[in-house]
Amino acid sequence: MPSAAPRSSIASPSASERAAWPSAARWVPDDHALPALEAAVAGCRGCDLWRDATQAVFGSGPRGAEVMLVGEQPGDREDLAGEPFVGPAGALLDRALEDAGIQPDTVFRTNAVKHFRHVDKGHKRIHKTPSRWQVAQCQPWLLAELDAVRPRTVVLLGATAGQAVFGPRFTVGDHRGRALVWPEGVGPEPERVFSTVHPASVLRSRNRQEDYDAFVADLRLLSR
Numbered sequence: 001m002p003s004a005a006p007r008s009s010i011a012s013p014s015a016s017e018r019a020a021w022p023s024a025a026r027w028v029p030d031d032h033a034l035p036a037l038e039a040a041v042a043g044c045r046g047c048d049l050w051r052d053a054t055q056a057v058f059g060s061g062p063r064g065a066e067v068m069l070v071g072e073q074p075g076d077r078e079d080l081a082g083e084p085f086v087g088p089a090g091a092l093l094d095r096a097l098e099d100a101g102i103q104p105d106t107v108f109r110t111n112a113v114k115h116f117r118h119v120d121k122g123h124k125r126i127h128k129t130p131s132r133w134q135v136a137q138c139q140p141w142l143l144a145e146l147d148a149v150r151p152r153t154v155v156l157l158g159a160t161a162g163q164a165v166f167g168p169r170f171t172v173g174d175h176r177g178r179a180l181v182w183p184e185g186v187g188p189e190p191e192r193v194f195s196t197v198h199p200a201s202v203l204r205s206r207n208r209q210e211d212y213d214a215f216v217a218d219l220r221l222l223s224r
């Protein structure tokens with residue numbers, strides 16, 4: 001694993017600089033086996049986020065999992081560990097899955113964006129939501145993971161995950177807890193797709209218990 005030392009933030013590229021980034025598609029191998037994808041994502045230069053992150057964080061879970069959960073991006077802990085959902089939000093997600101009657105180790109977890117976007121504040125690295133452009137640049141990795149895992153159900157956790165599939169106008173509030181229609185032409189179509197909040201938003205909530213219960217209720221849709 002590369003050094004865990006925090007690095008200094010680099011300004012996001014300007015519009016003209018962005019035009020020079022080719023999107024992740026160039027780095028996605030034809031072989032969509034999970035080990036091949038994971039090896040290749042480490043070298044992706046499809047947007048600027050690789051420069052300021054420790055490493056790419058690829059999805060994790062059983063190949064052929066029935067359910068794929070898609071979050072936003074790796075957080076500070078995930079960036080250092082190289083694994084998705086290993087921080088506090090991941091712990092809450094595990095508890096919520098169990099409370100919804102789903103074994104956490106049966107689901108595949110990934111993120112819409114594979115490198116950690118953040119700003120440095122003193123010794124802390126503060127999460128920064130990926131831009132629409134960065135989400136779009138990274139989409140080929142998500143679609144390749146979908147092709148590798150072929151889940152029956154996809155759950156989009158939060159607005160960024162929704163936007164990675166449905167485009168930049170997607171909001172969770174409009175679609176939460178309902179079966180959605182997968183957009184035509186966007187990678188391999190799962191049988192079912194749902195959206196709910198990201199577990200990190202439950203952790204930040206002032207009404208944490210109420211929001212946790214609503215999150216579990218959304219996840220219960222998976223066992224139907």
Ligand code: SF4
Nearest residue numbers: 044046047114115138
């Ligand atoms: S965030 Fe995605 S597109 Fe950008 S460098 Fe990382 S893997 Fe590539």
